[in-house]
Amino acid sequence: MSKGLPKRSENYSEWYNEIVKRADLAENSAVRGCMVIKPYGFAIWEKMQRALDDMFKATGHQNAYFPLFVPRSFLEKEEEHAEGFAKECAVVTHYRLKADGEGGLMVDPNAKLEEELIIRPTSETVIWNAYKNWIQSWRDLPILVNQWANVVRWEMRTRIFLRTAEFLWQEGHTAHATEKEAIAETEQMLDIYADFAENWMALPVIKGMKTPNERFAGAVETYCIEGLMQDGKALQCGTSHFLGQNFAKSFDVKFVNKENQLEYAWATSWGVSTRLMGALIMAHSDDNGLVLPPKLAPIQVVIVPIYKSPEDLAAISEKVEPIVKELKAAGISVKFDDSDNQRSGWKFAEYELRGVPIRLGLGMRDLENGTIEVARRDTLTKESMPIDGVAESVKILLDKIQASVYQRALEFRDTNTFPVDDWDEFCDRVEKGGFVLAHWDGTSETEEQIKEKTKATIRCIPLNAPVEDGKCILTGNASDKRVLFAKAY
């Protein structure tokens, strides 16, 4: 099956598309720019959702659901927000079809909406319109709400998981009594995203702030986490916005504070999306297919019997049964693939392609010797182990693989992060790929010129950037810290 998978080094983009397809993760649908997330891909997304949802709830957030539709007039209320989203939105103008007299259907011109409805590209406007009625006093605050939803942005160039017209995400929308509390929330959620990326996705990320140019439309400050993919391009993996009082002012959300004065509420919003599926694939996978960190793998362990006769299979199955039981009892998802429509070699390749972290192979000679073959997907190494106690070894190995996948990604990131002080070197480096740490004079003009000349953007101003005297990579003007440049998805 994995035969013919393009190599990363030869055609990274095609390699990515083929993994998405052959590992049965997703496919393009008949609707332009929209994807179908297939069961195996969705099972990974569900694991992500569960982990994130638990983290949100552990920090006091609750889920809710707000309408899919945004009235046009809502979008108009926050000027920057409108500018940011109006150009790429799906617009509902009618509420009925009728027979066209030729056996087909047509829009019924008599069913025109008085006010057009936009499919939410994000829900700040709809949610702040609701919050107006929820918030009267400081006692009603904070409101810590999240929603899991689909959103639509009519992108012209789409790429499965990475940029699609419709995508799935979560969007947190919180309201606070003070600026300080709202900023603390923004930072807390950024930390949660970084924690999730590192400890679940095994993906090291840089936490930072976006430049004004790259801010969310309507935000005072946008925080983000940035990951590095194997082709040297950056991928924004999550954003957390401090919205100040912008939306409260647009939707007139005031509350009586502790000093008995009317004040506008302070807001944050934050989100991660199915784009993370793209990050997961591109960060770890290899020329044999998907590599999944065990914590997000729908099947963590697969057991493949190697046999000729039904009697062999029966003998192997008997030996496998208690292993399956023990693994399941430990909360490990395990599949014993005793289907007889494919050879074991085909199965080996198939589970490799699908990124199952551990494969156990068991044949008649193993039974005689009391051994079992344990194969790691991440390193592609095999080892023969005593069959007794293998469940215990597998549990330990899963943790080891999770750590090792992270470690490999971290090493890749570190060896591909370059402090650069010379313009020619900068251009060369950016072209070759990787994170480039360089000085910048802090102006939008310079940022735009660099982007024009090199296609590199400022991914973020890292939160932990040390203060140092330097000169802007382009203009030579003074700068006091390095920012993170890269070409990006």
Add this chain to the structure above:
Amino acid sequence: MSKGLPKRSENYSEWYNEIVKRADLAENSAVRGCMVIKPYGFAIWEKMQRALDDMFKATGHQNAYFPLFVPRSFLEKEEEHAEGFAKECAVVTHYRLKADGEGGLMVDPNAKLEEELIIRPTSETVIWNAYKNWIQSWRDLPILVNQWANVVRWEMRTRIFLRTAEFLWQEGHTAHATEKEAIAETEQMLDIYADFAENWMALPVIKGMKTPNERFAGAVETYCIEGLMQDGKALQCGTSHFLGQNFAKSFDVKFVNKENQLEYAWATSWGVSTRLMGALIMAHSDDNGLVLPPKLAPIQVVIVPIYKSPEDLAAISEKVEPIVKELKAAGISVKFDDSDNQRSGWKFAEYELRGVPIRLGLGMRDLENGTIEVARRDTLTKESMPIDGVAESVKILLDKIQASVYQRALEFRDTNTFPVDDWDEFCDRVEKGGFVLAHWDGTSETEEQIKEKTKATIRCIPLNAPVEDGKCILTGNASDKRVLFAKAY
């Protein structure tokens, strides 16, 4: 808080609306017919989702995700389906807004879609278009897929949870190699829905088949479960459709069967929606507010301290702590409400309104006596118990309440189910409310006449209806079993 809640007997409809509002379950949004599901309401829905999702997975189903948009031409492909849904769908015609020159936004006439997109009212067409590429051989079958999604039907008269323009649901879409297998799947999912209604929602339901008039548009057979609400109206709680080969034919989905012949695939679809929230409220709640079966209650036990001084509260808290721990360890969701901004009396009423199944009250006298007050939401009875071992008693009591809420609904249903053989009695009975079991001659004409004269519809032909000779309640023509009539939501 609960003061002024309308009585069911006086204004059932207003009572329902007020419970939805005051128990903080949901509210109407600014978008016509669309609701906001608030955190407390959503927490109940999440519990429903989790239970159903577990049941689907236990029977071999996997989740996936398909696009929100249905191209107009897809809807046209299955004629009955198109007729059923074209009249009430939200239509996307453009993909961009632009500045209108007066500070607002307008639809950009240059951004008209070549083919309009419908917001999915249900996903048979989109999914069967995808299945075309998934299914080649009998080895690819069955496909057992479910999706959790939002759908839109542009209903003219909406009612929160019961009938909204946008609602949340799950829709299962399966493909099978044989008719027999597809029918078995349809029936299995109906059984799962009935199981969920009875064992989680504590709502007894009648399983049956819809008449041709009431079938899902495009189905060969529609199975349903019907519940009886406290006002005597029926509510359809879930449907499971045997679709035959209708969609396979419309989307040309053929497979090579075991006999090496090309055959169209057999299909089912099945769904339940946020409408179940309405059923849950209307089936159990009383004039004091919401009554929740413990298995679906976001907070199963609330502990309210009764105190005057901070010292009292500290003493009570110390006693409460191990109870909370023990309940949590048993997987019970418990809230200790030690907030000091409301009196205990206010809190009692508030948790009653929100349907928390068990309330524990603990004051200084209780501490002295070593007792605790245990109040049941379903019966509104209170009992003083020894504080030692109360966690154990609470665990047992939760099961008892779950059973008791079901029992009460079952008794209500049974005392309000009437076999009727006389037309005048039929009219009278239907008007007063309840399930009416009557003979019907099996024709659509008669069904429609009865509906016109009485507003009662045939809810279903019960699966377990005994065969007996009888005469149609309207025409007097021969009939061999009774069907279930009622006025319905």
